Amino acid sequence: NSSTSTQIVTLVDETAPVFTSVPADYTIECDEEVIYDAATAEDNCSGADVTVSEEIVAGDCPAEYTIIRTFTATDNCDNSSVATQTITVVDTTAPVITNDAEVSISCDDYPDGVLYATASDNCSDLTLTFADVAIDGGCVLPVGQYERTYTATDACGNTSTSTQLIILTDDVAPEFTSIPADYTTECDEDLVLDDATASDNCSGVTITYNDDMIEGDCPESYELIRVWTATDNCGNSSSVSQTITVEDTTAPQLTNTCGLMNGEVVEVCCDDLSGSVSIPAACDLTFVDNCDADASSMLTETCVGDNCPTETVDSWCDITTPEALADGETCDNYSPHSMRLFNFPGSEFYTTIDGNVANNTDGTQTYTMTVVASDNAGAGWTVTANYGAGMDWATWSGQPGYHSYKSDCGLGDHTTWLYSMMDGGTASGWGDYLGSELTLSHQPSNGYFGFQVGEGANNKNGSYGFSGWIYYSGTFLEAGVMGSGDLFGDLDCCLPYEITREYTVSDCSGNTTTFGYSVSMTGEACEDGDGGIIGNSGGDGSNGDFVTLRDLIVINSLMPNPTSDNSTLVFETAEDISVNIDLMTMSGSLVQDLFQGNVFSNWPMTLEIATGNLDAGMYQIRINSRDFVVTKKLLVTN
Incomplete structure (x- = not known):
């Protein structure tokens, strides 16, 4: 259980x-x-x-x-x-700040508000701020550097700081606000030297100045280069320049032209019958230049005309056949002629077509004549005769040996004549005489008579002229010839020509002022106080004082001539004048005063001349008035 x-x-x-x-x-x-x-x-x-x-x-x-x-x-x-x-x-950890130790910021951009740093926090957001404190250093003015302190704060209040050097930079050069303009000025004007001004973006500016002169071709012309350099405190610089051109465009000014006007013609008459002229010395101009103290004047003289002196010829004379007296003959009772060849198979008498005398610088004279036969207009000679330097009467007559003069008509004062010896000459035939050649030499060879020049020296009239014996030899139309002859001529040595004087006054810069005038040798004789023509003689009443005025006193006749008893003189005057009538030997000695008194114009006057007590020979009747003379030869026979 x-x-x-x-x-x-x-x-x-x-x-x-x-x-x-x-x-x-x-x-x-x-x-x-x-x-x-x-x-x-x-x-x-x-x-x-x-x-x-x-x-x-x-x-x-x-x-x-x-x-x-x-x-x-x-x-x-x-x-x-x-x-x-x-x-x-x-959260006890402060933020971490990262930044460069130095940061450069253009001074134009500062402050730029830029964070040149970064920050981080381990846990929370943060704020990063900075504060700048000016410190010494840098070049920008007034402050060149800042010490920047960054502060980073996180959400929990943890903070950290970091420093950074902010360097302000300036790489912009100063700008010029005023620059003097280039200009050109005259050398005598004051230079206007204005200054340039400049400003800088960040720092102060210092302006320095220098100039440079660029010389021109002349001291008065140059360029002045003015240079300004503006430099800021950071060493940035800029430069500008001004060019002042100094020039000389002003021509020199004449201050004295010797009373002459530009382009004026100064007329000069002949001082005497030999053609002497008193040419005024060239004007010594004075002038000033605005800048050039060394301005200079250049004179250019130019002779214009056929009668100008040359390097070898001082002056010229024109040769013409001696003029006849009122009766149509010369005082030796011949028809006018300028060359005579004695015992010549061709023509004996010749007249001058043209001719001249070269008064050479060495004192010698060269006579050139083209003569034509009086009886054959198609034949003649070209004569060239060279004579030594002329001597006055005292020198001529004072030479060793015998020396005299030749006065066939008794006209003129032989003591005022010039005498010379022929150095040689030629005569070349032309026309019908072509191919004929003669050699000329002085005659007489002993020099007793010379080649003579002066008033009455031509032995034909009282005019200023020449005469001389010649010896000729050579060929005439292929036949040999020789013989003696004469040369005669009236001389016009008062010949026109003109000297132009052009002045150029220049300064170094090439500015010029010109001035000019001319000296005109009029070819006219100077007048004396009585309105007559000034001759070579001193006005003492001798034959040398007279020149012939053809229409003042005219001898109508002297008859009979030749005469053995008496002769009658008939003459007229063109004006109411006082006359002297003299009987003279052919050597010029006074034989008898025939008449002194007043005569009326255009009224024939008659004078009986007794010759029965005169020696046989040639005489001359001389009528003079107011320094003028006419003569007529009278032959007295037994």
């Missing part, structure tokens, strides 16, 4: 589990990993199940908080026990 007895034994578990391991509380940085360790528990009767719950409690900043972990160990009988773990998350 059994009996069964049932006993219910109820096991009771009223004991909660016991934690065998609970993670300890700890504090970590917010950027560290939270370690979640587990808790363990055991139960006296049955296993224990441990559960965990978490509560996050926010801290004072986003990066800080507290994790409260609650562990509950429950056994199978629902007995439980609780344990907690507190994990504190904190």
